[in-house]
Amino acid sequence: MVIFCIPCLVLVAYFLLASIFIPRYRTYIKQGWRCFADKLRGKECSVSFDNKMRLVVSEWFVNHGMPSAGKFLYKKKNFDWTLITVGILTTVLTVYLMFVAYQFWFVEPPCTEQTCGI
DSSP states (O other): OGGHHHHHHHHHHHHHHHHHOOGGGGHHHHHHEEEHEEEETTTSSSSHHHHHHHHHHHHHHHHTOOOOHHHHHSHHHHHHHEEEEEEEEHHHHHHHHHHHHIIIIISSOOHHHHOOOO
16 A cells, blocks of 8 residues: 555655745645655545646646647556656666765865865
């Protein structure tokens, strides 16, 4: 049952980042967190956040000239698996970039006391 929580959690994370720059998305965070908490307890979403976002995302694709992507994401199973895949890929990319940043800043920094004269 916990696998069904991941799409809501991924949506909450994306809207949390989006709400920093676009204030109108801040209302979605509260609804998404409620939905995640409900699914984690094994209940149905009280606010049906994932269904609402599935419809909004598929409508966005259709309105922007990508009807095949909108039709694909309109199906609940496809939407959930797409969110899970995007969440996993984003996590892997973030871990990799943090590893590269650690290597760059701490293991072999480009500027040392001898080369930069600090």
